[in-house]
Amino acid sequence: MTNPATPDDTDRHNSKMAKKKAARDKIMATKTEEKGLVIVHTGKGKGKSSSAFGMIFRCIAHDMPCAVVQFIKGGMGTGERDLIVNNFSDLCEFHTMGEGFTWETQDKSRDIEMAQAAWAKAKELIRDPANRMVLLxxxxxxxxxxxxxxxEVISFLREEKPPMTHVVLTGRNAKDxxxxxxxxxxxxxLLKHPFRSGVKAQAGVEF
Structure with a gap:
């Protein structure tokens, strides 16, 4: 059982938090710039696309036009795509340009062709300053x-991305x-993954 805080404990805690708040407020007062960000989600752990879609849904909630281009994921339906296409297509364009992972398609020339088409669509969407965020x-x-x-991707993002457009790039093994x-x-x-224990991908978690 936790012992109740004494008045002295409460006073010390309040004083400590007041000092933290003052220091934090001082730092925040210096953060005044707004700009379109280049955001990269990578690594072996789960959550790269999920986190990116969380930002897309924030944009939708703020009535900010946005867009998604999926480079690899193919024809299988996903919750996020169905939700956006069925309910928010006026605010978010959604383009699934891939045909699955390489080991599924087994056609490198086709994979390259589809990736190039997806990149062409991505550039079109990024160039449009009305889109406040584009998820790749x-x-x-x-x-x-x-x-x-x-x-080419880096040159485009550096030279042609509108100054207030956010671009999010997801996937493992991001280039340095x-x-x-x-x-x-x-x-x-990655700390743990249910796949290693024989658990398959499940709706609501993986797609």
Whole structure:
């Protein structure tokens, strides 16, 4: 059983929190800039696309036009795609341009063709300043297999992305050059995964 806080404990806690708040407020007062961010989600852990879609749903909640281009994921339905297409297509364009993972398609030339088409659509959407966020889901996989030229992607993001547009790039094994360019880069670390215990992908968790 936890012992109740004494008046002295409460006073010390309140004083400590007041000092923390003052320090935090001082730091926050210096953060005044707004800009479109390049955001990279990578790593072996789960949550890369899920986190990115969380930001897309925030944009939708704020009535901010946005768009999604899926580079690898193919025809299988997903909850996020169904929800956006069926309810928020006026605010969020959704383009599934991939045909599945490489080991499923077993056609490298076709994979490259589809990745190039997805990148062309991505550039079109990013160039439109009305889109406040564009999610390039699993583009890191296409870059890893050299279906796209990372130098071209970086050059485009650096030189042609509108200043207030956020671009989110997800997928394992993000290129070092892309991480260097990013304003925000997060690596999801794998600690445990149910797949290793024989548990299959499940609706609501994986798709």
């Amino acid at each position: 889901d699993e583009i890191n996989i296409a870059l890893r297999y050299d279906y796209l030229d990372v130098a 050059e892309l991480i260097e360019l990013a304003d925000l880069a997060t690596e999801m670390e």
